[in-house]
Amino acid sequence: MADLPGPLAAFIVGEMRRARGAAGMTQETFGRAAGFSASHVSAVEGGTRALTIDFIKGTDRALTSGGLFERLAATFGAPSWFLPWLDAERAATQLRYFEPNLIPGLLQTEAYARDVLRLDPRLTGEEVERRVKARVERQSILHREAPPTLVVVVDEGAIRRSGLGAEKMMDEQLEHLVACAERPNVSVHVVPADVGVYAGLSGPLSLAHLLDGGWVGHLETQLGGEVVDRPGDLDTLFERWESVRNEALPRRQSQDLIKERLTNGST
Known part of the structure; x- marks a missing residue:
């Protein structure tokens, strides 16, 4: 993600993946809830597709995390x-x-x-x-x-x-x-x-x-x-x-x- 240092973007993606697993959601079910295809989710989690603000917001919706991941990006990256x-x-x-x-x-x-x-x-x-x-x-x-x-x-x-x-x-x-x-x-x-x-x-x-x-x-x-x-x-x-x-x-x-x-x- 262009606005986040590489290690921070990787950290946020890792936390998203762990939170998805803890919620018992497959990439397909998570993607439906977040508004993305399973292949898109797989690419972000695998590091071959950039982490975007839309994906971050979709993750917060899918996991009902109350905006946690968007706050992480804003606090440690850009506003x-x-x-x-x-x-x-x-x-x-x-x-x-x-x-x-x-x-x-x-x-x-x-x-x-x-x-x-x-x-x-x-x-x-x-x-x-x-x-x-x-x-x-x-x-x-x-x-x-x-x-x-x-x-x-x-x-x-x-x-x-x-x-x-x-x-x-x-x-x-x-x-x-x-x-x-x-x-x-x-x-x-x-x-x-x-x-x-x-x-x-x-x-x-x-x-x-x-x-x-x-x-x-x-x-x-x-x-x-x-x-x-x-x-x-x-x-x-x-x-x-x-x-x-x-x-x-x-x-x-x-x-x-x-x-x-x-x-x-x-x-």
């Missing part, structure tokens, strides 16, 4: 509101991200991700480290045999933002961003500061194109996030994406701007 988007991200053939304030998670270094996650005062040091590891593991989709096409647009403010004492961390992040942008499946674009006010400043957005030809969107707020799949809402997100993309610099000019920031600093 529960983020899990459906991560399932879409893992299955996507194309991904589009716009961020007005931060570098998107798929292109973050460990140090940058750690600094961002530390901004949440509710997270303990241990929880921050778990989420840093999970965020970095998400990036494996960019290195698989058939990686998705990733198009990222960031505001210039995101590449110039750096706090006192964080200059080295930010330089390493920008070097990593440049290296990522040189991959054939990754395109990074920057909206320059002289654009002024534009539609994207209202907040980040994400879009994923799935194997079945459909699209899924994601919006993140201070309180959580929402997966968007209603046609009218998707139309609005596409209009917003096109507006943002049209304000951004071409790929090569964007890389030059990032490299200029590396050379001259944040000023």
